[in-house]
Amino acid sequence: MAEELKCRICGANFSKEHTHCPNCLSGRHEECDGTLEPIAVWVKQDDTWDIILRCRLCGEIVTEAVCQDDNPIKIMSIASKPIASPPFPIEKLNEMTDLMGGNGTIDGYYYDKRK
Template identity: 40%
Template sequence: MKYSNREKNIYQRQSCQESFFCQNCGRVVSFTGAGTKHRNHCPHCLFSLHVDILPGDRSANCSGLMEPISVWIRKNQEWAIIHRCRRCGQLSSNRIAADDTPLKLMSIAVAPLASPPFPLEEMTQVLTSATGDSNEQD
């Protein structure tokens, strides 16, 4: 979606209360239930659009889909989603919303544990040698 110069920066000064269709999953996304003045991703699939350089400025010319790739915990213990643009690779961080799907958030959070960068058998060997434990009986 392209924004006119008149529309750019408007969401830095006021909240966006417009509903929209998610360009990833196609579901209707409404402002109601977000728990924040600024809705920046779909609560169902957690995807966003690359439309901002600074939050709310609508200055990015990319408009690519922003895929949720990870979560992190901010200093205040608030969770945030890391998005990566599928078109240009830009990374951004967005706080979670009150109505985000908990199962989707958790699946993103545990994804690295499901695919470790080494065989799990190596972890057992490392732990055994580090603790000096063995399953052998004397």
């Protein structure tokens, strides 16, 4: 029988081969026994996803690969956090939209050339 761990955050049971809880994505920091709190999702260049976790006790930041069993809704909620509450003034969004509009114009330019 596979050894099971109990998540100290949400109480879910999960097998010991997981380095973090598949339900709430929290983990345990080996070095200081602190709770690792998921703070961000990192989509790497090869399209694999990593979770970025920060230890509540010592503040160290670690990354862990997303497992197949990980709760996709929880991953999405972490990934969308900065969009819901951006770490910069909301007025900056206009500048970003302008930049995207600029790309659109370049696409239109190539489209015209093909005619």
